[in-house]
Amino acid sequence: MNTDFLQAGIFIFVLLLLVKPFGTYIAKIFEGKPAGVNGILLRFERMIYSFCGIKYQEGMTWKTYAISVIIFNIIGLVFLYILQRVQSVLFLNPMGMASVPPDLSFNTAVSFVTNTNWQSYSGETTMGYLTQIFGLTVQNFLSAATGMAVLLAVIRGFINRQKETIGNFWVDITRTILYILLPLSICLSLVLVSQGVVQTFKPYAKAHVIQPITIHHKVIKTQIIARGPVASQTAIAQLGTNGGGFFNANASHPFANPNALSNFLEMLAILLIPASLCYTFGYMVKDKRQGWALLAAMFIIFIPSLWAVMHFEQIGNPLLNHLNVNQKMSSLQSGGNMEGKEARFGIADSAIWTVSTTAASNGSVNSMLDSYMPISGMVPMWLMQLGEVIFGGVGSGLYGMLAFVIVAVFMAGLMIGRTPEYLGKKIESYEIKMAALILLIPHLCVLIPTAIAVVLPSARQAILNPGPHGFSEILYAFTSAGNNNGSAFAGLSTNTFFYNVTLGLSMFFSRFLTIIAALAIAGSLSKKKIIPTSPGTLVTYQPVFIIFLVMIILIVGALTFFPALALGPIAEHFLIAKP
Amino acid sequence: MIRSQLKTAILIFIVFTIITGLIYPLFITGISQILFSKKADGSLIYKNGKCIGSKLIGQKFTNPKYFWGRPSATVSFPYNASASGGSNLGPLNPKLISEVKKRINQIRKADPSNKNSIPVDLVTSSASGLDPDISIAAAYYQIPRVAQARGLPTKTVKSIVKKYTTRPLFGIIGYPVVNILEVNLALNKIRTKK
Numbered sequence: 001m002n003t004d005f006l007q008a009g010i011f012i013f014v015l016l017l018l019v020k021p022f023g024t025y026i027a028k029i030f031e032g033k034p035a036g037v038n039g040i041l042l043r044f045e046r047m048i049y050s051f052c053g054i055k056y057q058e059g060m061t062w063k064t065y066a067i068s069v070i071i072f073n074i075i076g077l078v079f080l081y082i083l084q085r086v087q088s089v090l091f092l093n094p095m096g097m098a099s100v101p102p103d104l105s106f107n108t109a110v111s112f113v114t115n116t117n118w119q120s121y122s123g124e125t126t127m128g129y130l131t132q133i134f135g136l137t138v139q140n141f142l143s144a145a146t147g148m149a150v151l152l153a154v155i156r157g158f159i160n161r162q163k164e165t166i167g168n169f170w171v172d173i174t175r176t177i178l179y180i181l182l183p184l185s186i187c188l189s190l191v192l193v194s195q196g197v198v199q200t201f202k203p204y205a206k207a208h209v210i211q212p213i214t215i216h217h218k219v220i221k222t223q224i225i226a227r228g229p230v231a232s233q234t235a236i237a238q239l240g241t242n243g244g245g246f247f248n249a250n251a252s253h254p255f256a257n258p259n260a261l262s263n264f265l266e267m268l269a270i271l272l273i274p275a276s277l278c279y280t281f282g283y284m285v286k287d288k289r290q291g292w293a294l295l296a297a298m299f300i301i302f303i304p305s306l307w308a309v310m311h312f313e314q315i316g317n318p319l320l321n322h323l324n325v326n327q328k329m330s331s332l333q334s335g336g337n338m339e340g341k342e343a344r345f346g347i348a349d350s351a352i353w354t355v356s357t358t359a360a361s362n363g364s365v366n367s368m369l370d371s372y373m374p375i376s377g378m379v380p381m382w383l384m385q386l387g388e389v390i391f392g393g394v395g396s397g398l399y400g401m402l403a404f405v406i407v408a409v410f411m412a413g414l415m416i417g418r419t420p421e422y423l424g425k426k427i428e429s430y431e432i433k434m435a436a437l438i439l440l441i442p443h444l445c446v447l448i449p450t451a452i453a454v455v456l457p458s459a460r461q462a463i464l465n466p467g468p469h470g471f472s473e474i475l476y477a478f479t480s481a482g483n484n485n486g487s488a489f490a491g492l493s494t495n496t497f498f499y500n501v502t503l504g505l506s507m508f509f510s511r512f513l514t515i516i517a518a519l520a521i522a523g524s525l526s527k528k529k530i531i532p533t534s535p536g537t538l539v540t541y542q543p544v545f546i547i548f549l550v551m552i553i554l555i556v557g558a559l560t561f562f563p564a565l566a567l568g569p570i571a572e573h574f575l576i577a578k579p
Numbered sequence: 580m581i582r583s584q585l586k587t588a589i590l591i592f593i594v595f596t597i598i599t600g601l602i603y604p605l606f607i608t609g610i611s612q613i614l615f616s617k618k619a620d621g622s623l624i625y626k627n628g629k630c631i632g633s634k635l636i637g638q639k640f641t642n643p644k645y646f647w648g649r650p651s652a653t654v655s656f657p658y659n660a661s662a663s664g665g666s667n668l669g670p671l672n673p674k675l676i677s678e679v680k681k682r683i684n685q686i687r688k689a690d691p692s693n694k695n696s697i698p699v700d701l702v703t704s705s706a707s708g709l710d711p712d713i714s715i716a717a718a719y720y721q722i723p724r725v726a727q728a729r730g731l732p733t734k735t736v737k738s739i740v741k742k743y744t745t746r747p748l749f750g751i752i753g754y755p756v757v758n759i760l761e762v763n764l765a766l767n768k769i770r771t772k773k
Contacts, residue, residue: 006751052587053590068584252706261752340704346753370667371669
């Protein structure tokens with residue numbers, strides 16, 4: 001167990017080391033200052049603006065900004081839908097994948113546009129190479145850039161003094177992609193290939209296996225090995241908190257994540273941008289303590305969650321102990337609950353991955369969550385239910401967290417009887433309403449469709465595991481969609497018309513309604529003047545406020561979802577404890 | 580306002596689709612094929628010019644003379660490398676327990692003399708269904724059987740296992756694992772030498 005904790009400690013330490021340099025770099029890019037890469041590419045950036053007719057010095061009101069976000073994403077959605085529908089007649093499809101059915105195309109298009117990356121399909125048997133690069137990889141970039149742009153607009157809301165505009169969406173996504181996402185993805189994908197992640201356009205390889213086997217009276221002599229342009233997609237899938245896998249097995253597939261080093265780098269990539277953005281925020285509002293305070297609040301929830309998952313997975317499955325199976329950790333094996341886990345990742349690397357991806361809204365998995373022990377399967381579900389604000393998606397995590405901050409400042413203001421303000425901006429009823437929407441919309445997108453699914457017999461047929469676990473599968477699916485995460489209790493067969501449509505709508509409304517509310521806050525704050533701090537100002541970077549913020553997050557999340565969790569994983573835990 | 584933004588949106592969407600959806604993946608493929616062509620193509624293993632598998636993708640072994648890998652829950656047949664995936668069986672699912680029992684019986688049947696408790700990774704299916712590795716404990720458990728089936732001293736088999744063991748990064752990150760494909764191929768080579 002000690003080396004497990006040591007691994008987790010090293011991971012967190014390395015992540016923290018990167019927060020400041022990366023956070024500073026992102027802030028400089030956001031502010032339009034020179035920061036290395038952008039000097040070289042500046043001419044190219046300007047060329048894009050003139051080609052697209054973008055007046056890059058002109059700001060947008062929050063409404064124009066929101067309309068731009070929506071139009072841009074709907075274009076992406078329509079394009080990705082059509083691309084899947086016609087992939088069979090296009091090129092770069094050496095395995096001759098058929099065109100994707102309408103409901104699945106809709107689900108996948110919404111999923112990738114909303115940065116969710118829920119996958120009702122199995123990559124290597126559904127998507128041709130062209131769809132993977134020209135459709136899915138593209139949306140990995142664009143959805144991440146959209147999230148970061150919206151965050152940037154919200155930050156401007158806090159910085160601006162009595163200004164109508166909150167920046168230019170086109171400029172924000174262009175700079176984010178060119179100077180942040182693209183360079184990082186290029187570096188990461190090349191390192192991943194050097195470790196064994198595949199990157200090729202050749203068709204699947206045919207191997208003559210070492211020992212032919214007989215299954216159901218059929219002799220199997222060959223193995224068709226799926227491959228493709230995986231590294232380029234995996235890199236941005238992790239960096240942009242997308243998480244969509246090239247393969248069905250996602251990041252547990254040896255071609256997507258072959259060894260301990262690739263795994264460590266991919267885990268870092270998952271949290272790198274969301275964690276660094278906290279520092280970026282502090283840097284841009286000219287009070288770095290505010291950024292560190294938010295990061296601290298995130299870690300206060302992250303670390304115990306990580307402990308819980310590691311602990312319950314390492315104990316293993318009590319039902320196997322009676323069968324003389326050795327689940328003890330030793331220098332020779334990781335031990336623990338190894339169903340649905342890869343030997344090279346064992347318990348610790350699977351647990352760190354799972355907690356990182358569900359804290360951030362990255363839908364990738366390197367182990368199968370459906371086979372987790374009840375409590376360790378509940379933790380990732382619960383982390384999403386908190387609203388994906390513990391790191392959260394790139395950009396979206398932090399603007400979600402800022403909505404919680406606004407609510408917390410308001411509550412604290414009520415307690416001490418002062419007008420609530422944050423970073424010198426008066427928080428009034430409009431901001432509170434919008435912040436409340438940001439907190440509540442995902443909850444509605446989770447609970448309403450879950451309730452519908454559990455009363456529909458046809459929807460219940462999709463369940464794989466009996467008992468409370470079956471309910472957990474449905475709850476997990478809508479929790480994942482309604483918070484734009486994308487991971488799954490994958491036993492649930494969701495490639496049906498009902499699930500494709502309901503999950504698709506859940507992802508869509510959760511993503512874009514919260515974006516509109518966040519931009520509304522940005523617009524409203526931007527118009528306000530900045531009040532100088534006085535002795536009576538609530539200090540929002542000290543431990544008292546950090547703990548208060550954490551409590552607000554926990555209370556909102558816990559109160560909403562405790563009843564549902566009690567019916568699923570908690571009930572299952574007590575069933576397992578009583579043999 | 581909507582119309583002017585629409586035109587810009589379409590143009591910038593085209594620009595970024597070309598940059599991130601064509602130039603970027605093709606650029607990465609080009610560099611990868613130049614610098615790491617073998618790995619980029621899937622670390623394939625060839626014997627007499629014929630592809631016999633990938634170093635990173637496990638295969639199903641049932642013969643006692645081979646080291647067995649992780650159980651695989653892939654669709655149609657085990658280690659189906661064009662349909663990766665796990666069992667997704669929950670911890671309480673009776674089907675999981677019966678599967679594990681079945682695997683235990685097969686392992687015991689292949690080597691009735693071995694009374695040690697069986698390492699967990701040998702009876703639980705992997706996440707990808709293609710796991711090329713087993714834990715050292717799982718390899719050690721199988722050494723007596725493999726050695727006996729091949730008429731080799733256990734010392735020889737153990738040294739081959741050691742040779743194909745990957746240690747954790749810096750001794751800390753990851754877990755030590757044995758690549759069954761490499762071990763089994765190395766064992767086959769000894770035989771042909773004889």
